[in-house]
Amino acid sequence: xxxxxxxxxxxxxxxxxxxxxxxxxxxxxxxxxxxxxxxxxxxxxxxxxxxxxxxxxxxxxxxxxxxxxxxxxxxxxxxxxxxxxxxxxxxxxxxxxxxxxxxxxxxxxxxxxxxxxxxxxxxxxxxxxxxxxxxxxxxxxxxxxxxxxxxxxxxxxxxxxxxxxxxxxxxxxxxxxxxxxxxxxxxxxxxxxxxxxxxxxxxxxxxxxxxxxxxxxxxxxxxxxxxxxxxxxxxxxxxxxxxxxxxxxxxxxxxxxxxxxxxxxxxxxxxxxxxxxxxxxxxxxxxxxxxxxxxxxxxxxxxxxxxxxxxxxxxxxxxxxxxxxxxxxxxxxxxxxxxxx
Numbered sequence: 001x002x003x004x005x006x007x008x009x010x011x012x013x014x015x016x017x018x019x020x021x022x023x024x025x026x027x028x029x030x031x032x033x034x035x036x037x038x039x040x041x042x043x044x045x046x047x048x049x050x051x052x053x054x055x056x057x058x059x060x061x062x063x064x065x066x067x068x069x070x071x072x073x074x075x076x077x078x079x080x081x082x083x084x085x086x087x088x089x090x091x092x093x094x095x096x097x098x099x100x101x102x103x104x105x106x107x108x109x110x111x112x113x114x115x116x117x118x119x120x121x122x123x124x125x126x127x128x129x130x131x132x133x134x135x136x137x138x139x140x141x142x143x144x145x146x147x148x149x150x151x152x153x154x155x156x157x158x159x160x161x162x163x164x165x166x167x168x169x170x171x172x173x174x175x176x177x178x179x180x181x182x183x184x185x186x187x188x189x190x191x192x193x194x195x196x197x198x199x200x201x202x203x204x205x206x207x208x209x210x211x212x213x214x215x216x217x218x219x220x221x222x223x224x225x226x227x228x229x230x231x232x233x234x235x236x237x238x239x240x241x242x243x244x245x246x247x248x249x250x251x252x253x254x255x256x257x258x259x260x261x262x263x264x265x266x267x268x269x270x271x272x273x274x275x276x277x278x279x280x281x282x283x284x285x286x287x288x289x290x291x292x293x294x295x296x297x298x299x300x301x302x303x304x305x306x307x308x309x310x311x312x313x314x315x316x317x318x319x320x321x322x323x324x325x326x327x328x329x330x331x332x333x334x335x336x337x338x339x340x341x
Contacts, residue, residue, distance in 0.1 A: 044080065044297060045337075047297075047301035047305070048298060048302075049302055050305060051089060051304075051305040051312075052312065052314045053089055053308055054314070056118075060092050061090075061118045061311050062091070062093075062094070062115075063094070063119045063311070064095075064096065064109075064117045064119075065082055065093060065094070065095045066108045066112070066122045067097055067098060067123050068097075068098050068193075068222070069098065071224065071250070073249060073274070073275075073339070074274050074296055077338070078148070078297075078299045081296070081298070081300025082095075082304040085300070085301055085304040093304075096111075098125055101125065102126035105122065105124065105125055106133040109122065109133035110136065113142060118143075119143045120142055120143070120144050121146075121303045121304070123148040123149060124194065125192065125193060125194075125222075126193075127149050127151045128194070131151065131153050134151065135153070138154075138155035143158075144157055145303045145310065146159050147160045147302075147303040148160075148161055148162070148195060149161065149193075149194050157306075157310050158318055158320060159318060160320045161299075161322060163321070163324075164196075164199045164202065165199065165202030167273070167294075167324045168199035168200065168201065168202030168292075169203065169205065170326060171203055171272075171273075172203040172206025173206055174328075175245070175271050176210035176211070182212065183212055183213075183242050183243055184242065184243065185207055185215065185242075185243040186218070186235075186244045187203075187214065187215075187216070187244070187246075188227055188234060188252075188255045188272075189217055190219065190247055190248055191221070192219075193222050196222065196248050197247075199247045200245075200247050203245055215241065216237060220248075220251045222248060224254050225254070226254070227253070228253075228254035228255075230254065231255040231257070231258035232262070234255075235259065235264055242269065243269050243270075243271075244268055244270050245271050247273055248273050248274060251273075253276050253278050253279070255272065256279060259282075259287070265285060265287045269287060269289050270282065270287060271288070271289055271290040271291070272290075274291065274292070274293065274294065275293050275335060275336075280332060283328070284329065289328065290328055291327040292324055292327075293338060295324075298323065303320075
């Protein structure tokens with residue numbers, strides 16, 4: 001719960017407007033950009049925000065971070081940045097995996113509430129299913145920051161996220177330019193993930209409005225191995241399919257593996273979300289033509305900065321957007337720092 005404070009100040013978090021193609025700019029804090037930091041041998045990019053913070057009277061602040069899983073590089077980079085800021089600020093951070101299950105996440109939040117943490121960060125699997133647990137935290141006086149998935153509820157004090165439907169639409173527009181507005185696209189999604197459903201809808205709305213058709217949709221359930229099996233079925237069942245879209249990192253890795261296992265690189269073009277080594281390899285080979293990359297480290301920094309300031313009673317912006325970038329075969333080398341460290 002919230003603690004007595006010695007210091008408080010009225011400075012809100014900085015926000016960044018989303019962009020669609022340029023690599024990250026130098027941070028507003030005056031440090032190097034992520035690319036510059038990586039080139040210089042730094043382990044993490046500099047954050048664009050810092051919390052105002054406070055000096056609690058009864059020991060260090062304690063924050064709980066409930067993530068979706070510990071498999072995806074995406075979530076691990078969020079965790080890494082959040083941990084780095086927590087260490088710098090003298091905050092005790094507990095990271096709990098939801099194991100891709102909304103009930104597990106809700107139970108984790110209940111445990112954090114019972115333990116009396118000062119703030120909770122959650123990347124929700126199911127934005128509706130998580131609401132009762134978030135409301136319990138709010139009722140206990142514990143501020144909640146939603147990261148990645150947008151949870152539309154008054155119990156959430158701050159949101160840190162990407163416009164997922166807009167990102168899907170941007171990728172759809174890119175595919176329309178490539179296809180000329182004709183052809184069928186298959187989808188490897190995660191039907192248990194609210195944010196990936198948003199990405200799927202934004203993409204599908206864009207490509208169908210531009211003249212393409214959406215064919216078979218398979219469910220990878222946000223698990224890499226499951227996504228690969230689903231993608232194998234997609235390709236086997238649609239041998240003439242020319243285009244495919246993956247809504248998240250596990251889906252794209254699974255789809256990439258399926259394409260390679262069937263030697264389909266010469267007949268299919270793939271777009272999707274979140275860089276990984278298999279995605280970079282596909283981009284360099286040219287059959288993956290576009291990947292939405294989110295500034296994962298900023299997710300961690302911004303959510304931790306918000307959690308600290310909320311726990312301190314400092315004012316915080318409710319909406320904190322994070323950049324997206326469209327990575328293509330032409331600019332992929334500008335973004336490989338996301339895979340380093």
